Amino acid sequence: MNKPGLSHILTFRNTAIALVVTWTLLFIVVPTLMIAVVSVLQRDARTFVTPAFSLESYMALADPVYLKIFGKSFAYAAMTTLLCLLVGFPFAFFLARTRKRWQKPLLLLVIIPFWTSSLIRTYALIIILKANGIINTWLRAAGIIKLPLEILYTDIAVYIGLVYTLLPFMILPLYASLEKLDFRLVEAAFDLGARPVQVFTRIILPLSLPGIMAGAIMVFLPAMGLFYVPDLLGGAKSMLLGNLIKNQFLVAGNWPFGSAVSVFLTMLMLGLMAIYFKTMKRINTSVMEEA
Amino acid sequence: MGKQIVSFKGVTKGFDNQTVVDNISLDIYGGEFLTLLGPSGCGKTTMLRMIAGLESCDEGQVIINGVVSNDIPAAERDVNTVFQSYALFPHMTVLQNIAFGLSLKGRPEAEILEKVEEALAMVKLAGFGERRIQRLSGGQQQRVAIARAIVNEPLILLLDEPLSALDHKLRKEMRLELRQLHRKLGITFIFVTHDQEEALTMSDRIVVMNNGKIEQTGEPKEIYEEPANLFVADFIGESNFFDGRVTGTDGHWMDILVEDVAMTVRNRRGFFVNQDIRVLLRPEDMVIQRASDDCDQPHLKGRVEELIYKGNTVDLVIRLNSGKRIATTEFFNEDAEEIFYAQNEAVCISWIQGWEVVLPNE
Ligand SMILES: Nc1ncnc2c1ncn2[C@@H]1O[C@H](COP(=O)(O)OP(=O)(O)OP(=O)(O)O)[C@@H](O)[C@H]1O
Ligand SMILES: [Mg+2]
Numbered sequence: 001m002n003k004p005g006l007s008h009i010l011t012f013r014n015t016a017i018a019l020v021v022t023w024t025l026l027f028i029v030v031p032t033l034m035i036a037v038v039s040v041l042q043r044d045a046r047t048f049v050t051p052a053f054s055l056e057s058y059m060a061l062a063d064p065v066y067l068k069i070f071g072k073s074f075a076y077a078a079m080t081t082l083l084c085l086l087v088g089f090p091f092a093f094f095l096a097r098t099r100k101r102w103q104k105p106l107l108l109l110v111i112i113p114f115w116t117s118s119l120i121r122t123y124a125l126i127i128i129l130k131a132n133g134i135i136n137t138w139l140r141a142a143g144i145i146k147l148p149l150e151i152l153y154t155d156i157a158v159y160i161g162l163v164y165t166l167l168p169f170m171i172l173p174l175y176a177s178l179e180k181l182d183f184r185l186v187e188a189a190f191d192l193g194a195r196p197v198q199v200f201t202r203i204i205l206p207l208s209l210p211g212i213m214a215g216a217i218m219v220f221l222p223a224m225g226l227f228y229v230p231d232l233l234g235g236a237k238s239m240l241l242g243n244l245i246k247n248q249f250l251v252a253g254n255w256p257f258g259s260a261v262s263v264f265l266t267m268l269m270l271g272l273m274a275i276y277f278k279t280m281k282r283i284n285t286s287v288m289e290e291a
Numbered sequence: 292m293g294k295q296i297v298s299f300k301g302v303t304k305g306f307d308n309q310t311v312v313d314n315i316s317l318d319i320y321g322g323e324f325l326t327l328l329g330p331s332g333c334g335k336t337t338m339l340r341m342i343a344g345l346e347s348c349d350e351g352q353v354i355i356n357g358v359v360s361n362d363i364p365a366a367e368r369d370v371n372t373v374f375q376s377y378a379l380f381p382h383m384t385v386l387q388n389i390a391f392g393l394s395l396k397g398r399p400e401a402e403i404l405e406k407v408e409e410a411l412a413m414v415k416l417a418g419f420g421e422r423r424i425q426r427l428s429g430g431q432q433q434r435v436a437i438a439r440a441i442v443n444e445p446l447i448l449l450l451d452e453p454l455s456a457l458d459h460k461l462r463k464e465m466r467l468e469l470r471q472l473h474r475k476l477g478i479t480f481i482f483v484t485h486d487q488e489e490a491l492t493m494s495d496r497i498v499v500m501n502n503g504k505i506e507q508t509g510e511p512k513e514i515y516e517e518p519a520n521l522f523v524a525d526f527i528g529e530s531n532f533f534d535g536r537v538t539g540t541d542g543h544w545m546d547i548l549v550e551d552v553a554m555t556v557r558n559r560r561g562f563f564v565n566q567d568i569r570v571l572l573r574p575e576d577m578v579i580q581r582a583s584d585d586c587d588q589p590h591l592k593g594r595v596e597e598l599i600y601k602g603n604t605v606d607l608v609i610r611l612n613s614g615k616r617i618a619t620t621e622f623f624n625e626d627a628e629e630i631f632y633a634q635n636e637a638v639c640i641s642w643i644q645g646w647e648v649v650l651p652n653e
Binding site: 182184185187188189190191192193194195198202203206207 | 343344345364365366367370371372374376378379380381382391392395396439440443
């Protein structure tokens, strides 16, 4: 009927799709492929890589030194995820339960930090955490401590940095799923004799599982890659997979090995995503589907 | 009637400066089927929620089984609710839903399973335990909601418009089943509805509410035949209202003028001379006769405007000579032919003396 309008929309849609595809190819697929290719080449001291096939980088991944770094990186990421969940859940719950007109401004507060580069925000943390930084100055002025607390260049500082940077990625998916939670179910549970803890473990937690999983993935994966956080805030011992990759490229000059670690991280991400979508599908076909 | 199981003592509750329950006092007795009836927004759900412990009251006391319960949390009250939305847990099976309350109390598994089976049988859902909630029809979900509540053997079962989401036929069946369930369990049912037919057919006692206040409390027959005021008369059943005036009274009887016809009726409420009144008559209380000299006295005069055949009754719409329209219902009997009036046929309208309800015209 409205042919010009329709073709207009189609043109727009095709242009938009083409743009997105080009962008994805150029900035995601091509670099990923380049890294994948480099990871199976040989290292060269002068030109970084020589075009000869080799799996030695992948074999090196199994080296106990690196396995230890993987393990530590995992532990950091897991701990960060847990901390984000512990801090983010109450906030997301509160957010989802406040009046509708307060929710938008509060959500904005969660998003505002994104307007500043996280690298800059990490530098700001140094000023807050260092020996004569804001926290120590205040605590000493208040007479709570005499000697400054040693926070900067410890694991605690790394966790503060990671949690601070990644918290919004936990809060947003949690909020999305808690906001959909039917509070009448909570009332029904109370009515049937549930104590608050039981309401939480038996009703709220299972029903917000999709949000928890999405949040965990969105925190866990980046947590392993945020190399500048341990670089700036951590001691010499703090090391993430991201630091390993960065060092291989920039310090050790071992591009194939750095690429292999990257590929490993990407695979891990794909694996976690696959698990997530599979679980979501199961939950969707059973729990979320309304009669 | 048993002893009081729930008492409201001067209970007031408001939301955002709007009073929703206004200084209500009410006794509910053990084992009765009590219905809270009233238009949408009159505070019925709020009353139920205060009994369940899901809502606090601003003033007054809610006494459950002899204990002032204002500060007792919902979980510790011996009360269970069938919610209007059913509020079944979507991540659990039918069995897990029904077992929820018992498993919270840490009962042994064998006992839980036995009781769940019993409850399932009671709501006619035997064998449905492993089903997912989403795979049930509306009527089945409603039964699960009932089973989930009664399996805990509460002192009081609260039902918030549990039939409103069902289709007409299922609703009628469920009314009977709920009555039977009430008899079988012997516990107190407090039922909320805004459907007067539901209230009349199911309840031992009805509390008619409006604007957060109780308009009348009584048995269905009482509420229907002797409404306490115009609101109740209008809300329950169909009614014809006639404006009138008291022309004389000796305290027991009074002379009144209705539609310019003089008659004598009982003075039940201390009406005084010249007081404006309204006379209420149910359609089935009216006696219609073909206009002739033998019509019962006193009577009003009118013409048949419409005749609606309904199988076991014939409904008439009659326009009085004053212009006012009224509705009447006549039941068939042996001389059935008599009630087929012609359109525009002149008729006399009277009623059986004493069946009229006279209310002050406020
Ligand atoms: N949590 C609440 N916050 C604010 N207002 C409320 C709340 N709950 C109820 N109300 C208001 O209280 C009034 C009575 O509500 P209630 O739910 O008790 O009515 P009801 O008689 O059950 O009506 P319905 O037949 O429509 O279910 C309504 O005007 C409603 O808007
Ligand atoms: Mg209601």
